[in-house]
Amino acid sequence: MRLNNNDVSRMFSETADLLEIKGDNPFRIRAYRNAARTVENLTESVSDMIERGEKLSKLPGIGSDLEGKIKDIALTGKFEKLEELKRELPGDMSRMMNVAGLGPRRLKKINEELGVTTLDELEKTARDRRIRGLEGLGEKTEKAIIESIERLRETEGTFVIAQARESAEELIDYLKEGGGIKKIEVAGSLRRCRETVGDIDILVCAEEKNMLMRRFVGFERVNKVISKGETRSSVLLNSGMQVDLRVVAEESFGAALSYFTGSKEHNIQIRKRGLSRGLKINEYGVFKGDERVAGKSESSVYRRLGLDYIPPELRENRGEIEAAEKGNLPELLKTGDIRGDLHMHTNLTDGQNTLEEMVKGCRDRGYDYVAVSEHSRQVAIAGGIDEETLEKRIEEINRLNEEIEGIHILNSIEVDIMADGTLDLSDSVLEKLDLTVCSVHYKFNMTEKEMTKRIIKAMENRNFNILGHPTGRMLNDRQPYKVNMKEILKAAGDNNCFMELNAHPKRLDLNDIHLKMARDMGVKVAISTDAHSIKDLGYIKYGRDQAARGWLRAEDVINTYSLEKLMNILRKKR
DNA sequence: GCCGTTTTCGGCCCGACTGTTTTCAGTCG
DSSP states (O other), X not given: OOOOHHHHHHHHHHHHHHHHHHTOOHHHHHXXXXXXXXXXXXXXXXHHHHHTTOOGGGSTXXXXXXHHHHHHHHHHSSOHHHHHHHHHSOXXXXXXXXXXXXXXXXXXXXXXXXXXXXXXXXXXXXXTTOGGGSTTOOHHHHHHHHHHHHHHHHHTXXXXXXXXXXXXXXXXXXXXXXXXXXXXEEEHHHHTTOXXXXXXXXXXXXXXXXXXXXXHHTOTTEXXXXXXXXXXXXXXXXXXXXXXXXXXXXXXXXXXXXXXXOOHHHHHHHHHHHHHTTOEEXXXXXXXXXXXXXXXSHHHHHHHTTOOOOOGGGTTTSSHHHHHHHTOOOOBXXXXXXXXXXXXXXXXXXXXXXXXXXXXXXXXXXXXXXXXXOBBTTOGXXXXXXXXXHHHHHHHHHHHHHXXXXXXXXXXEEEEBOTTSOBSSOHHHHTTSSEEEEEOOSOOOOOHHHHHHHHHHHHTSTTOOEEOSTTOXXXXXXXXXXXXXHHHHHHHHHTTOEEEEEOOTTTOBSXXXXXXXXXXXXXXXXXXXXXXXXXXXXXXXXXXXXHHHTTOBGGGBGGGSOHHHHHHHHHHHO
C-alpha cells in the first residue's frame, strides 16, 4: 500500500514510547523519536522516494537499519518490531504516556505492581485510591492523574485541523480520480476552519451514486465501514477519524452545503430569519410553500434572506448575520496578503534547516521579508542562545543580507519572559535587533494575576515587540496558562506591542475569540509559523484560517505591511 | 539506533520543577 508519512511517524513514536516503558537504551529511543520527526517533516512522501530508488538513509536520523524498516512497512503495512512490543506490553501503554505526570518509569511501576494496562483501568485504579500506595507516588499525583484523564477524554476523538484537512484532501483526490463527480466540497467544522474537528463531512453531486459509494468505502485508509447507503455512507479511517459522505442533488447543493457547514447556532438563526419572511429552510433548499425559491448555491440562500454571502469561517452566530444584513462583513485576510514570516527556528537551535535554507524557503513563498527568531538561553533543551551567539548571528545576517537578493532578513530573537517579567537577554543586545518575539516557556502554573503581571511587566520593556504564543496552549495536549487577556491586550495597546497568532497547527494561539477581542481593541496581530523546518513554513495557511475566524482583515495584521511600514511601526516603540 | 569518524565503536542537548521525600527520582519541555 502507499505509505503515508504520518503513519510511519506514528509507528516510530509509539515504538519509542513502548521502548521507553520497557527501559530500553535511551539513545535508541531518541533515535526513533528523531526519525519520527524527520519523516513527519519531510516535504515529499517516503513512498515516492522508495519508488524512485532514493536512499532514505541520506535523511538526518535515518540510517541503514531504519531505512530497511521503513521499506518493510511499505511492503507489509506493518511494523514488526512495534507489533512485537505490543504483544509484550498489551493495552494502552503508549496512550497512557499522554497522562500528565506519568512518564515511562511510573507507568512501568503501575503496570507491574497493579497490573494496569488500559486508560480505563488506570482511571479506576486512581479513583479507588490505589495509586497513592506506590512508592514515590502520593495523593497529589493521584488527583492529577484523574484530572488529566478527564481532559484527555474531552479531547478524545478530536483532531487538529491540519490532520483533518490532509485526510480530506487525500480522500477527495481519490474520489475525483474515480470520475463522474460534478461537485465535491468539504462541509462541517472543517470548512469553518475550526482549530480542532471531530469528523469530516463531504458533500458531492455525482452521476453514479452506487459506484461512488463503493469507491468511497474501498479507500485504502478505511479501517471500518460504519454504514453504507445510497445517499450517505460513513467510515472510520485508520487514524480514528470518521468521514461522512453525502450525495445531494445539484439543485440542492448550496442549501445542503450551508446546512451541513453549520454551525448549528448559525443555522438556527438563519432558519428563524427565513421563518419571519415566510420561508422554510432545510438541506434541500429555501421554500415558499411548496415552491423552491433558492438552494442551488449558498449565495442564493443568503441572497434570498437579504444577506451578503457569509464566509464559512464566520458562521458561529457571533454577529455575522447582523453584519451581513448591514453590509458590514469584514473583508477577510487572504493568505496572499502576507508578506513575511516573523518567527522561525534554524539548526542553530532546535530547527532542522540552516539559516540560508529557511530564508530561501521564505523567498520561494514570495515573501518580501523574514525574521528568524531563535530561542534564548533559558530554553536550554532547544539550544537557546546567549548574548555572544546572538551577536554572531547578527553579523551573519548582516552578511547574508548583502549577498541574498529578493528578500530582506530582519534581526530578531524569541526571547524568554522570565518569571519576574524581565527578559532573558540584556537590553544592550536586544536593542541591536529589528524586532523581538517575547514568550513564556517556563513556570506555567502561576495564578492568573501573577502571570498577567509577569507579561505586562515584560511588555513595558522598550525592547518588547510581539508576544509569542500568548497562552502557551498545545491543542489536545496542554491547557493554556491562566492569563487575563483583556488586561494583556490593553497593555499591548498602551505599550505599542503586538500579539502573535502562532500558526503552528498544534498551537493556533491566539484563539478566534481572543483575535476578535484584539481587533475590537485595535491591537495588531503578527501571524507567524514558528517553523522548525522549511515544510513548516506552510503552516501559514492555518494561521490565515484562524485569523479569518477572528474577523481579521489585512490591515489588522502587521506582516501584511510593506517592509518600510513594518519597520516604522516597530521603531515607534524603540 | 544514528553518527562520524580515529572504518569499528564511543558518544549521543540540559536545566528546572514537582511531589515526594528528607536528599532525590521522575517528569517536562
